[in-house]
Structures are given as structure tokens and as C-alpha cells.
Amino acid sequence: MSDVSSGEQLPEGAPDDPLTGHAYDGIQEYDNPLPGWWKWLFVASIVISPVYFMFFHGGAEGRSNIDYYDRALAENLELQFAKFGDMSLDRDSLVRFLYTPSGLKIGRIVFKSNCTTCHAADGGGQIGPNLCDENYKNVKNIEDILTVLQKGAGGGAMPAWKTRLSDNQILMVSAYVASLRGSQPAKPKDPEGRVIPPWPEEPVAEAETAEGEE
Numbered sequence: 001m002s003d004v005s006s007g008e009q010l011p012e013g014a015p016d017d018p019l020t021g022h023a024y025d026g027i028q029e030y031d032n033p034l035p036g037w038w039k040w041l042f043v044a045s046i047v048i049s050p051v052y053f054m055f056f057h058g059g060a061e062g063r064s065n066i067d068y069y070d071r072a073l074a075e076n077l078e079l080q081f082a083k084f085g086d087m088s089l090d091r092d093s094l095v096r097f098l099y100t101p102s103g104l105k106i107g108r109i110v111f112k113s114n115c116t117t118c119h120a121a122d123g124g125g126q127i128g129p130n131l132c133d134e135n136y137k138n139v140k141n142i143e144d145i146l147t148v149l150q151k152g153a154g155g156g157a158m159p160a161w162k163t164r165l166s167d168n169q170i171l172m173v174s175a176y177v178a179s180l181r182g183s184q185p186a187k188p189k190d191p192e193g194r195v196i197p198p199w200p201e202e203p204v205a206e207a208e209t210a211e212g213e214e
Contacts, residue, residue, distance in 0.1 A: 067112070074109035087171050089150070091143040092203075097175035098142075099202040107176025110169050114161070115177075123177070124185025128158065129192045132183045137193035142200065145174040 022029045087093055097103040112121060118128030129137055138153040139145055149170050152160035161170060178199055 070105075070109050070112070074106045087168050089146050089167055089171055091141070091200075093171055094142055094146060094174055094178070095200045096203060097171060098178050098199065100175070103172050104176050104179055106169070107172035107174070107179075110165065110173040111176050114165070115173070118158075120185065120187070122185040123180040123183065124187055125189030130185070130189040131177055131180045132185050132188060133191050134181070134195045135191035135193045136196050139193075140196055142178055145177055146170065149174050149177075 020029045020031045097107075111119075111123075115128075118126060119131055120126050123131040125131065129135075138148050138158075148158060149165075150160060150162040152158050165173070181199065
């Protein structure tokens with residue numbers, strides 16, 4: 001191709017796009033703009049970005065990408081526990097899952113999806129009581145957590161969840177609530193109720209018991 005300043009004609013078959021008037025190393029540059037759809041897509045992404053940011057990063061609890069990931073992880077973990085069928089809502093099962101990290105992950109997601117409005121995301125308490133201290137209003141023993149979750153408490157202030165959550169979810173979230181005891185929330189609510197004895201210790205595995213008997 002010839003230089004722009006030379007006034008020579010472009011070779012036959014060259015594009016009809018106008019030249020920019022810029023040449024580098026003897027090569028002329030055509031004014032070939034981006035397609036309209038690409039420009040409008042770029043404009044749309046700018047317009048939508050504030051809405052996207054507010055919804056996923058500045059909106060209500062549970063809408064961030066991390067929360068979506070946590071829910072997907074919890075669903076996958078629930079599939080792993082599905083092979084056991086419906087679990088028993090009793091003291092032994094609750095104590096076992098209190099010391100089962102994978103079960104607590106499921107309980108954490110159930111808690112974040114249903115309990116943060118009253119108890120805060122870290123369990124420190126808002127409308128409902130602080131779940132992280134040593135004081136309890138409706139719990140004397142660890143199995144009472146299951147009862148409170150299923151039947152509610154405080155004349156309906158704490159709703160009954162037996163018709164909203166599966167037995168497995170109630171067991172897991174009860175274990176997670178129990179695990180919050182002794183943690184340090186950001187803004188803990190003042191203690192309510194009375195101090196109760198500590199939770200039972202982790203059960204000794206059957207294999208370890210068998211080794212001890214040999």
C-alpha cells in the first residue's frame with residue numbers, strides 16, 4: 001500500500017472503509033470501528049454493573065457468590081448423608097454431629113439461610129438471644145436444642161421449624177447452634193437465661209474402644 005500523504009490510489013480489492021490518516025512503517029490504518037452490538041453490550045454492562053454489585057455484594061444476607069457456593073456445597077454434603085436415610089433426632093445423634101465438621105458445614109448453611117435475622121450471622125443475637133455465651137433461656141441439656149427447633153419457644157417468638165426443615169436439616173443446624181457456644185461474635189447481645197453445664201464430650205469411636213479392650 002502507498003503512504004497516505006503520497007495521494008496514490010489504494011490497491012484494487014482494498015476495503016471501502018475510510019483511512020484514518022495514520023500510517024506506520026508504510027502500512028496504512030483503516031477506520032474499522034467496533035460493531036454496534038459490541039458497543040451496546042459494553043454500555044449495557046456498565047448500566048447493569050451497579051445493580052449487580054448491590055444485589056450480590058451489598059444486598060441481603062445470603063446473596064453473595066460465596067453464599068451460593070456454600071449452598072451448593074451443603075447440597076452436595078447432604079447427598080453424602082442421604083445414604084443414611086432419615087437421621088434420628090436424639091441426643092446421641094446430635095452429640096455425634098456436633099463433632100462432625102462436614103455435618104456442621106450443612107448446619108451453618110441452614111443457619112445462615114433461616115436464622116440470621118433473629119440471631120445474627122455469627123450467632124451473637126439480635127431479636128433473638130445470643131447463642132455464643134454460656135446462658136440459655138429454653139435449653140437445659142443439649143437435646144433441648146432439637147425440641148426448640150422443632151416446636152418453637154417463647155410463645156411463638158421462636159417459630160417451630162419442624163414443617164419447614166427436614167429432620168436431617170434440623171439435626172445439622174442444631175449441632176451447628178451447639179457449636180457456636182464459646183465463640184466470639186462481633187457484637188454479642190447481653191446474656192439471657194441461666195448458665196447450664198457444658199456439652200457432652202466427643203464420643204469415643206467404636207474402633208478406639210475396641211482397641212482399648214484388647
